[in-house]
Amino acid sequence: MTKLVRFGLGALTLGAMSLTLGSGVALADDYAGQSYSDASKAIGDAGQKAVIATSVGDSTDQGDCVVTRSQKADWLKGDNFSPVTDTVLLYLNCNAKLATAGKPGNSLASPEGQAEKAAEEEQAAKDAAAQQSQSSELATPGGNG
Template sequence: MTKLFRLGLGVVTLTAMSLTLGSGVAFADAYAGQSYSDASKAISDAGQKAVIATSVGDSLSQGDCVVTRSQKADWMKGDNFAPVTDTVLLYLNCNAKLATAGKSGNSLGSPEGRAEKAAEDEQAAKDAAAAQAAAQQNQSSELLSPGGN
C-alpha cells in the first residue's frame, strides 16, 4: 500500500511540475538570422504576408536588415472577429554587424560582435591567402617564360 501511495504521489508531482514548467520544447524561429529580403521572399512563397513589427537602427538598407525574430500575427479582423492567419510579423535589426566610429552595431564585447569579427578575420585571411597564391602563380609564370617577356 505504501509503494502504491508513493507511486501515485510521484505521478501527481511530475504531472504538476510538467504543467508548471512546460514541456521544455523550444521552437526554432524559421526566419531569425535571415535578411529581411530573404525572409519576406520565403514568407511570400509560402502564400503569406510579411509585416514589419519593429525595426531598430538605420545603418543598413531595409532589405539587408537582419530578422531577430518572427511570429504569426495574433490579432482579429473584420466584423466577425476572424483570426488573421496569413500574416507573419518580423522584428528587424538594421544596425551594422559590427559597431564602428559613428555607426551603431554589435559590440566586440557581445557574442554576436565577437562572432562577426571572427568571421570577418577568417574571410580576410582567406582573401590574403588567395592574393598571395595568385601573386606566386604570376611570379612563377614570369620565370618560366623565355626572355622574361
C-alpha cells in the same frame, strides 16, 4: 497512511503538476538570423505576407537588416473577426554587424560580435591567400603556361 506514503503521493502530485503546468513548448524560429530580404522572400514563397513589426537601428539597408525573431500574426480582422493566418511579423535589427566608433552594432564581447569578427577575419585570410596566389602566378617566369 504512513508518512512515507503521504510523502510519495505529495511528490508524485507535485511532479505531475509541474509537468502539466510548467513545461512550455519550444518552437524553432524559421526566420531568426536571416536577412530581411531572404526572410521576406521565403515567407512570400510560402504564400504568406511579411510585415515588419519593429525595427531597431538604421545603420544598414532594410534588406540587410537581421531578423531577430518572427511570429505569426495574432489578430482578428473584418466584420466577422476572422483570424489572420497569412501574415508573419518580423522583428528587425538594422544596426551594423559590429559596433564601431559612431556606429551602433554588436559588441565584440557578445557572441554575435565574436562570430562576425571571426567571419571577417576568415574572409580577409581568404582574400589575402587569393591575392598571394595571383601575385605568385604573375611573378613566375612564363606565367601560367
